[in-house]
Amino acid sequence: MSEDLKAPDWKAEWQPLAEAVGRDFSDRTVVFGADAVEPGTIRRYLEPLEIGCPIHYDAEAARAAGYPDIVAPYTATMVYSVAPMWRPGEPTVYESAGRDAQLARSPINNDDMPLGPKTTGFFATDISMEFLRPVTVGERVGRRGQRLLSCTPKQTSMGRGAFMTWESELVTDRGEVVARVRTGTYAYNPVQSEEEQP
Amino acid sequence: MTHLASRQRSFSDVVVGEDLPSVEFPLTVYRLVVAAGGNRDFNSIHHNTAYAQATGAPEMYASTFFLMGMWERLVRDYIGPAGTIQSIRDFRMRKFNLVGSTVQVRGRVRDARLDGDRGIVTLEVESVVDGQVTVGPGTVEVTLPAAGAAR
Numbered sequence: 001m002s003e004d005l006k007a008p009d010w011k012a013e014w015q016p017l018a019e020a021v022g023r024d025f026s027d028r029t030v031v032f033g034a035d036a037v038e039p040g041t042i043r044r045y046l047e048p049l050e051i052g053c054p055i056h057y058d059a060e061a062a063r064a065a066g067y068p069d070i071v072a073p074y075t076a077t078m079v080y081s082v083a084p085m086w087r088p089g090e091p092t093v094y095e096s097a098g099r100d101a102q103l104a105r106s107p108i109n110n111d112d113m114p115l116g117p118k119t120t121g122f123f124a125t126d127i128s129m130e131f132l133r134p135v136t137v138g139e140r141v142g143r144r145g146q147r148l149l150s151c152t153p154k155q156t157s158m159g160r161g162a163f164m165t166w167e168s169e170l171v172t173d174r175g176e177v178v179a180r181v182r183t184g185t186y187a188y189n190p191v192q193s194e195e196e197q198p
Numbered sequence: 199m200t201h202l203a204s205r206q207r208s209f210s211d212v213v214v215g216e217d218l219p220s221v222e223f224p225l226t227v228y229r230l231v232v233a234a235g236g237n238r239d240f241n242s243i244h245h246n247t248a249y250a251q252a253t254g255a256p257e258m259y260a261s262t263f264f265l266m267g268m269w270e271r272l273v274r275d276y277i278g279p280a281g282t283i284q285s286i287r288d289f290r291m292r293k294f295n296l297v298g299s300t301v302q303v304r305g306r307v308r309d310a311r312l313d314g315d316r317g318i319v320t321l322e323v324e325s326v327v328d329g330q331v332t333v334g335p336g337t338v339e340v341t342l343p344a345a346g347a348a349r
Contacts, residue, residue, distance in 0.1 A: 034238070041236075048233040049223075049267045054204050055279045061204075065279040073274075074283040075266040079237050100249050102242065121253045123243065124262045126290040128336075131283055158254040184290075190254035 010117075014153040014162045017116035021148050025114050030142035030171050034084035034107075037072045037139045045076045062136070069136040077131070077170050077179050080141035083107035116151075119161055119187040126184035133178055140173040149182065161188025206278040209310065209317025209342045218276045218305035218321065223268055225260055225297050237263035247297075259294040260301065265333055269323050272303045276321070277340050284318070288336035295325065295332050302326045308337065317342045 035041050042056055054061035055071045062070050072080065085103060086093050093103040135141055149165040163186050170179040223229075227245070234240050239261040242249035250258040266289060273283060295301050302325070309320040319340050325333035 044236040045267065046236070048229050048236055048264065049271045051267070051271045051274055052204070053274050053279055061279060073267065073270050075263065075270045075286070076237070079239075079263055082238050085240070100242065100246060100252075102249075103240075106241070124291070126288065127262065127266065128285070128287045128289065130285045134282070188254075190252070 010160050011153040013117040014151060017148070017162065017164070018151045018153070020115055021151055024145055024147040026144070026146040026168075028144060030144045031081070031083060032140050032142035032173070033079070033081040035080065037080055037135050037137050037141065039070055039137060041080075042070060042072050042076065042137075045073060045079060059137075067134070067136055069138065072135045072137075074129075074131050074134055074179075077135055077141060078129075078143075078181060080135065081143040081170055116162065116187075117189075119189050121159055121161070121186075121188045121190050123186060124183055125163065125186050128182045130180045131178070132176075132180075135172065135178055141178070142171050142173070144169050144171050155191075156186070156188070158186070159188035159190040161186055204279060206280055207276065207342055209312065209319070209344045212307055212310045212317065212319055212342065214307050214310050216307050218272055218307070220302055220304040221268070221272050221275065223301040223303070225295060225299055225301060227258070227297055230258060230260065230264070230297060233261065233264040233267075237261065237267070239263050255294055255296075257294070257296045257298070259296050262291065265289075265291065265295060265301075265325060268301060268303045268325060269333075269336075269338060272305050272323060273321060273338050273340060276305070277319075277342055280343050282341045284339040284341060286336065286338050288334060290336065291333050293327070293330060293332040295327060299327045301332065305338070312344065315344050317344055 046056055055065050059070050093105055095104045145168040147167040149167055151162055151164045153162040165182060165184050167182050169177050171177055230245050234245055243253055244261045245258055247258050305321045305323040308322045311318050321338045322335050323338050324331050324335040
């Protein structure tokens, strides 16, 4: 059987997800990140980027620029919504000494993809973010919503899978929406190695 | 020495069509590891060659958070402390930004308009490796004080 004739079978596995476009897969609760916004985590985010603006380091400079306290970088807002890898009382996430062994559980994954085929490869392809305001020291950030906006099965140089677009919002511990995020992802099973990113 | 990002640009300084000073980010394993520690994206595709290659990539490559932060560096250097970022759109990762390469982030002023006492400026931004666009081109909408005043 030719590859073309086989193609509809793997695409059909994505049909349940394609039919779910428009659905919010979350229960609308806010899932908060591991750490509050604080000067140390801001500094460590900025370090590899070598961003030197004083509003990110100095409370007086931040207030002089019109902010209530030291400001987190806008692009770090989503970072503050990432859940911890491990919490006290949970079983270990390091189950193997294998050199390349992965965590037993990871907060950055597509494990919660509720429909469609099981995939082993996953990465973000594109992001659009609207910022209502930056977050400042002392706040916590969580993520709310997981609405599927699109699902397009496609074979690429990386493998067979589907491009998806998801929508969510970032919310502070006081319930204020500070950013809206649309994230494109590609979930796939690898077939070969190529430099081109789909 | 006053850092570039601590100088305040006002709306009246903006020239539509002007290029922003570009920023270069040499990507070493060291830097990718520091970035993972800073942004907590510890996915092995960003710091482990063998793992990245097993997923179909030619090498470990910069994460989404790190790449977005590079755009913020370019933009913050331009807008100064009282500038704000309203949105980042079409941040599309077209090619891997691989370890051993240098990412150049560059931008240009596409549009500028006044809204009361603040200026709204649309910047077109892209990341380039060896002359090829790897991220974008997208747009970043920012605000600037009209004449050097606080936000």
